Amino acid sequence: MVEQAIYTTYYSSPVGLLEIKVNEEAINAILFVNTWKGPKLDESSLQPNPEKNTIAERCTQQLSEYFEGKRMTFDFPFRQDGTAFQLKVWNALLDISYGKTISYLELSKRTGDVKAIRAVGTTNGKNQLCIVVPCHRVIGANGNLVGYGGDLWRKKWLLDHEAKFANGVQTLGGW
Template sequence: MQTAYIDSPLGITKIVGDANGISEISILSEGKIATQIPKELQCCVSQLQEYFEGQRHHFDFKINPQGTEFQQKVWQELVNIPFGKTISYLELSKKLGDVKAIRAVASANGRNPLWIVVPCHRVIGTDGSLTGYAGGLWRKKWLLEHESSSKQQSLF
């Protein structure tokens, strides 16, 4: 496995992967930025940089997240959430065929190993609230605003 640390507007991004695909993308509060990016991670790094620059809405590099069959099913459904859109945990549970599995769905969402690429930040509370986010709610808010189609200029 190869590892690289890159800078992002939200902190240091850790990327882990190999020839089989990217298995982890996570956000850290601190870390040492890589001066050289391993070949296996270069496409991921480039696409994440394009995302943060507002030039990419979809990722197409090979991913290889490790998890249970149920977690994989939840993560695949997360990938289907369109850029700039949100759904609730309840809606996600319904899409997976079991409204009663809402807690299990939320748990799998929280164990997502591929920050941003598997867009768990697009899942919100039924009432529209920003609930639960391993990277901190301020990062979730930033990501949703970054993806918003109705960006407004700040007056201050």
């Protein structure tokens, strides 16, 4: 198997800098640069590849539209590698409507195994395509915000943002 070149660019969003990785075929990762999981980076030192990439440009355009409240789904090519179970969970995330939330229990039911709730939660946390594969739309069974690799403040911001444009409200729940 021939390894494909990876193109990296950065997108400055309302919830922080996003690192976008793409090969010749699809976006492979959209990750928050500074989260609780890793060391804080000096964002001014991060440099994107100097050449242009049309898939990355489409991605950043659609992310801009999302943050402006003009886009609820994404149609650029994206793909992340994983086990059959992981792919099943990540595909189930794509079925959660914009502005809506489900619990980890409901997500495990949608993947066909209610007893796999911990594995579903772990897989949700390994999602490499934040915002686009909407792992932020999964909350605790009691309605609390739990478990977001991009930090809970970002999860709250994304859910409030979507609620504002989907439902015409400023915030969801009591978050």
